[in-house]
Amino acid sequence: MKLSTKxxxxxxxxxxxxxxxxxxWAQAAAAAGPIFNxxxxxxxxxxxxxxxxxxxxxxxxxxxxxxxxxxxxxxGLVRTKNMxxxxxxxxxxxxxxxxxxxxxxxxxxxSQGSTPFVGGFSKAFLAGxxxxxxxxxxSNNVYLPEYVYVIFQMTFACITPALIVGSFAERVKFTPLxxxxxxxxxxxxxxxxxxxxxWQGPDFLKGSTAPNGLMWQWGALDFxxxxxxxxxxxxxxxxxxLVMGKRIGYGKEPMPPHSLTMTMIGASLLWVGWFGFNAGSxxxxxxxxxxxxxxxxxxxxxxxxxxxxCDQVVHGKPSMLGAASGAVAGLVAITPACGxxxxxxxxxxxxxxxxxxxxxxxxxxxxxxxDDSLDVFxxxxxxxxxxxxxxxxxxxxxxxxxxxxDYTVFPSVAGAYDMTAQVITQFKAVCVTLVWSGxxxxxxFFLLDKTIGLxxxxxxxxxxxxxxxxxxxxxxx
Amino acid sequence: xxxxxxxxxxxxxxxxxxxxxxxxxxxxxxxxxKGFGRQKGQTExxxxxxxSTNMVPKIKVEVATTDALASRVVEAIQQAANTGAIGxxxxxxxxxxxxxxxxxxxxxxxxx
Numbered sequence: 001m002k003l004s005t006k007x008x009x010x011x012x013x014x015x016x017x018x019x020x021x022x023x024x025w026a027q028a029a030a031a032a033g034p035i036f037n038x039x040x041x042x043x044x045x046x047x048x049x050x051x052x053x054x055x056x057x058x059x060x061x062x063x064x065x066x067x068x069x070x071x072x073x074x075x076g077l078v079r080t081k082n083m084x085x086x087x088x089x090x091x092x093x094x095x096x097x098x099x100x101x102x103x104x105x106x107x108x109x110x111s112q113g114s115t116p117f118v119g120g121f122s123k124a125f126l127a128g129x130x131x132x133x134x135x136x137x138x139s140n141n142v143y144l145p146e147y148v149y150v151i152f153q154m155t156f157a158c159i160t161p162a163l164i165v166g167s168f169a170e171r172v173k174f175t176p177l178x179x180x181x182x183x184x185x186x187x188x189x190x191x192x193x194x195x196x197x198x199w200q201g202p203d204f205l206k207g208s209t210a211p212n213g214l215m216w217q218w219g220a221l222d223f224x225x226x227x228x229x230x231x232x233x234x235x236x237x238x239x240x241x242l243v244m245g246k247r248i249g250y251g252k253e254p255m256p257p258h259s260l261t262m263t264m265i266g267a268s269l270l271w272v273g274w275f276g277f278n279a280g281s282x283x284x285x286x287x288x289x290x291x292x293x294x295x296x297x298x299x300x301x302x303x304x305x306x307x308x309x310c311d312q313v314v315h316g317k318p319s320m321l322g323a324a325s326g327a328v329a330g331l332v333a334i335t336p337a338c339g340x341x342x343x344x345x346x347x348x349x350x351x352x353x354x355x356x357x358x359x360x361x362x363x364x365x366x367x368x369x370x371d372d373s374l375d376v377f378x379x380x381x382x383x384x385x386x387x388x389x390x391x392x393x394x395x396x397x398x399x400x401x402x403x404x405x406d407y408t409v410f411p412s413v414a415g416a417y418d419m420t421a422q423v424i425t426q427f428k429a430v431c432v433t434l435v436w437s438g439x440x441x442x443x444x445f446f447l448l449d450k451t452i453g454l455x456x457x458x459x460x461x462x463x464x465x466x467x468x469x470x471x472x473x474x475x476x477x
Numbered sequence: 478x479x480x481x482x483x484x485x486x487x488x489x490x491x492x493x494x495x496x497x498x499x500x501x502x503x504x505x506x507x508x509x510x511k512g513f514g515r516q517k518g519q520t521e522x523x524x525x526x527x528x529s530t531n532m533v534p535k536i537k538v539e540v541a542t543t544d545a546l547a548s549r550v551v552e553a554i555q556q557a558a559n560t561g562a563i564g565x566x567x568x569x570x571x572x573x574x575x576x577x578x579x580x581x582x583x584x585x586x587x588x589x
Contacts, residue, residue: 254528256521315522325524362525375524
């Protein structure tokens, strides 16, 4: 559940129509309208097999975004001697976070807390979760089996910390990194996910005094994770790259990508998986799901084109790496916006995000001299901020956007959209994420660096992490 | 006996091989090499990071030949590998002191 008291306009209406189209419980509903505060037994009759199938498939392809897609995208960009270190960091991040997600992560992110900042531990070790418990969607009286929601959100928790490793690729020790990722997920990801996405659901909100997530309550719009995933990971990566310092030889010796072929494959698989990420975040396989789907397609295409054009204009040649980077920047920017804006405004968003990220990964990075190895900050954080802010603009129904739905009434209705207020809310959500994630990450990196150390010895770094940290080579010719 | 060593553009290898085959040259050794001469290196740009590579990929062809054939081998390579652009490469001719065919033990011209 990833919206606010303000939710995509089409969602509720479509939910109601879907509800009426379902004969299994149309009779019960027809008698009294949608059921307020349905019991789990009643929720059991409000599950749609199509929704369940869609969410299971979406979950699987979002996993594919981490392994192999992100691994290949990142791996292709490092030098041969560090290829396996990046693949292993991503692979282990996914595996470790999946375990802590079911132990306590899901509970911290998506159970009712006593504050708006974080959930409780009532669902730790998936206590009380079974095939006969249910999670809310964005429509009144439409439910998902809770397990599929646990799984879907697990894939998000797995990929977000994995994004961070790109910032300090080629110069980090494996064990301290894994410790960092576990602490970061616990102290940053789970609380931020709770703050942005936790709410009680459309059938329970009216008259409830229990706290929803902080930013959700403010009305911040983040359809699929611009703040939770991209800004969150991007700023954390930046902190890591600043604490760890530059790679030996950075700026003095060439560090060209070892296989842009793999980077292209990775970026393309990310694009495919992102349909699960964005359109899957609709939580229902209803007609409205097609909006984030098409937006994800065209914004990405536009961003790939505009980055290639930037390359053409600035460097005289359109580069493959540029096109792949542009596609990822477009995917990042459309993530918070995909369920709120129109295809044509998605194209504008995509066309604009690439020049901005292009400026950050070349000009800004070179000017300040930080070594964000794979441009996690320049693409994910900057693209995420841009997407989050533009969501507030383009979600306006006056610009073809979806506005929001007011769930404080039952059944939910469309709310009146105020673009200025929404943009300010978006800005507040961006700032909270930057400060929380940036601050906690900086402290964690600093402490780890001063205790067990984050950087390998110069000798190890020069020889490569693959042989020294993992005892194998990526390529044995 | 002469050893003709030619540094050529990689895409010219097939034409050189064919030109030498028409002369009746029976063998050659080919190596992928890198180096630089008057041709400047290339500039590669990855997300705004510019790397100039001053070593350019080339192919080194080595042909052992009889004294009689040497000048025609040089001529054939010079014509086949020529594009008229900078970076076409160089040809060096060296004396060979001795040659032995490993299988039979034949020596010198017969061994070529």
